[in-house]
Amino acid sequence: MSREEAFIKIIKDHEGIIYKIARIYADITEEQADLYQEIVFQMWKSFESFRGEAKISTWMYRIALNTALFHSKQKNKRGRNVSLDKIVLKQENYDPVMEDRLKILYQQIRRLNDLEKAVILLFLEGRTHEEISAITGLSHTNVGTRISRIKDKLRKTIKK
Structure with a gap:
């Protein structure tokens, strides 16, 4: 090859x-x-x-x-x-409710600072704390703390 x-x-x-x-x-x-x-x-x-x-x-x-x-x-x-x-989602099974939820989630993620965006994107991808740490250069402990804070921040802004 x-x-x-x-x-x-x-x-x-x-x-x-x-x-x-x-x-x-x-x-x-x-x-x-x-x-x-x-x-x-x-x-x-x-x-x-x-x-x-x-x-x-x-x-x-x-x-x-x-x-x-x-x-x-x-x-x-x-x-x-x-x-x-309008954002077009690449989904095989179209679900308008899920599309609206994803739009809201992506809108709120876009409002985060650049490092927070990276950390939450990797977390949502199912990456381990070790992988996120290796990719971002943050310590393992810092990754866990940031994920928790970002999730809280997203929960608060989405509820509004």
């Missing part, structure tokens, strides 16, 4: 990681697509240096989050756009 084929397979197998990060860190559909492309590009640039010391998903999360954070900082320098588009 060539290097390109191996990379394409990894991206296809784990594209949910990239999609979710792009969706959390970009508001407008076109911006999400641009961020998705930028993340894939950054992964391609780093692919040759991947040594396999960490899981492929950990490596992908690190690059995706760093790219998204850089994108977010650049966007803040340029100013903010307001999206009038």
